[in-house]
Amino acid sequence: MFRNVTAIHLHLAGVFQRKKAGTSLARCLHQTFAMAKRLPARRLDGIDHNPWVEFGKMASEYDVVNLGQGFPDFPPPDFAVQAFQNALSSDFMLNQYTKAFGYPPLTKILASFFGKLLEQEIDPLKNVLVTVGAYGALFTAFQALVDEGDEVIIIEPFFDCYEPMTLMAGGRPVFVTLKPSPTQDGELDSASNWQLDPTELASKFTSRTKALILNTPNNPVGKVFSKAELELVASLCQQHDVICISDEVYQWLVYDGHQHVSIASLPGMWERTVTIGSAGKSFSATGWKVGWALGPDSLMKHLRTVHQNTVYHCPTQGQAAVAQSFQHEQLHFGQPSSYFVQLPQAVWRYRDHMVRSLQSVGLRPVVPQGSYFLIADISDFKSKMPDLPGDVDEPYDRRFVKWMIRNKQATSEALRPLCPLLFCEVQDESTLQAMDEKLRKWKDELRP
Missing domain, CATH: 3.90.1150.10 (Aspartate Aminotransferase, domain 1)
Structure with a gap:
């Protein structure tokens, strides 16, 4: 009920001080334990300020x-807005629940679309989970895969929810830092100058390492990890039997001729990677709060267990709009009209x-x-x-x-x-x- 021994000592000191002042010991203790019951869960320690x-x-x-x-x-683009309007007006059944793990047309188009990109046979029932935004996918993944005492490697600077989500799952964050290379006077710094030290990264893997959280393109630096950098991460994950949670919500926002590479597309990585995406970032409609997680059934079945016992179901109309939007993109993919x-x-x-x-x-x-x-x-x-x-x-x-x-x-x-x-x-x-x-x-x- 108390955060530490010091808190107990301070509380009891106050109890006995009030006892001397004439307040009954029983009443003081009753008030003390009543207050303790209103304390937040310990998993929120240190993460309440944002x-x-x-x-x-x-x-x-x-x-x-x-x-x-x-x-x-x-x-958002006109076709996405029209897709949402269609979802609101075309079928009254879209006002009702859909399948718990995703609206079937959406899970099917995600499986088809990303199956081609990742060169994987993706089963819409076993390998796709639709969530309340990518945030929901991240939370579900941490809760499903990180256990008490597990270490999670986080590359910093990092999206601010990674550390508290690790802590709430009972894990221990282990940080490895992107370090900028020196620039000449007057020269603009570029995200490409920010690099992982391979030796430092390798030193963070231990027998307690359960997962590594990867974010490419990175928020906040804007770094797009190269294929060679991802191969280094992949080799270490495979060597130490570590899961990769890959946050790829900005995969379409890549500039200056750089190419996004999904780590799940590398040899030996599909079976140990949960890839997370966002319709809000993909279609400039962040308020829709539709996200997804893709991965092997051996991992996704655990995410489904968390999902069905927390959110259970995501809003149907938003999923229908995202399904139509992806159908549009599949027709135009790679063309100037995309x-x-x-x-x-x-x-x-x-x-x-x-x-x-x-x-x-x-x-x-x-x-x-x-x-x-x-x-x-x-x-x-x-x-x-x-x-x-x-x-x-x-x-x-x-x-x-x-x-x-x-x-x-x-x-x-x-x-x-x-x-x-x-x-x-x-x-x-x-x-x-x-x-x-x-x-x-x-x-x-x-x-x-």
């Missing part, structure tokens, strides 16, 4: 240009615009190879403005974001421990122009 929630709430109190939250401010071809071309222009704008005020962006995001180094500002207001014990990057919100009417997200800021680049022209105006004023204030 900077996304904190900064989002703070941004809502100011008239800000929100450059931190990870969703597009442009509409949305998966058009989307990165559009976001690539937004990315370059944001890079130039952030550079103009002295931020040092890392040019991403993929994903929704880019990061920018603020270490120069730390030397120029070391005494930002706020709690001195609070990390500088968080104080900087709060300062931006209050004084510059713009927001991003803070990323420890590397002291960069996180910006979402999937913004339309009006948002980018509003950002430019804020940054122009900022630049004028920085002039000596």
Whole structure:
């Protein structure tokens, strides 16, 4: 009921102090145990604070240009919107439950579409699970596959839910860091410069390692792992009999001629990989919250057990809309008319615009190879403005974001421990122009 021995001692000291003051011991103990029953579960220790929630709430109190939250401010493609409208109006039975593990037309098209990409025979009943967004797929995978005391290797910087999901499953996060190579003065940093050290990575595998979480394209750095890098990860997973949870929600958002490679397509990896995808990221419709997990039945049957005892069923209409959208993409795949071809071309222009704008005020962006995001180094500002207001014990990057919100009417997200800021680049022209105006004023204030 108590977090530790110290908490028990403090509580009992208070009990006996109140006893001396005339309150009955029985009443004091009753109050103590009643309060203990209202404590949260231990699996929530240390994960109750989320900077996304904190900064989002703070941004809502100011008239800000929100450059931190990870969703597009442009509409989904017309065919996807029409597919959702069709799902709302064409068949009244789409208002009812569908199959627990996925709307059959959706599981079938996912099996067909990704079966060709992965060069696997994918059974829509055994190898596909539809979830409430990719977030739901991640949670289901961690709960199904990570046990008390298992180690999970996490490549940092990482999407913020990986660590708490590991902890909630009883696992122990083990971190290995992408390290940037030095750049020449005036040279833009690129996500391609951020590399894993093969020796360090190999040292993280032990007899207790159960899983490795891979994210390519990576959020937040925007790195697209090369085939050679994935082969290194794959060889270590096979050598140590480790499961790979591969978060590939940004697989269509790859720029500058880089190619996304799914680790499940490499020899010997399908049978030990859970691949996670997102309709929200694929069709710029994050509010639909439709995701999926693909993998061998030996792993997926455990995910189905978690799913049927938690969510059980995902909204039918959204699944129907995603099924129609994938049917459209299957017909146009690889052609200029494919949305998966058009989307990165559009976001690539937004990315370059944001890079130039952030550079103009002295931020040092890392040019991403993929994903929704880019990061920018603020270490120069730390030397120029070391005494930002706020709690001195609070990390500088968080104080900087709060300062931006209050004084510059713009927001991003803070990323420890590397002291960069996180910006979402999937913004339309009006948002980018509003950002430019804020940054122009900022630049004028920085002039000596």
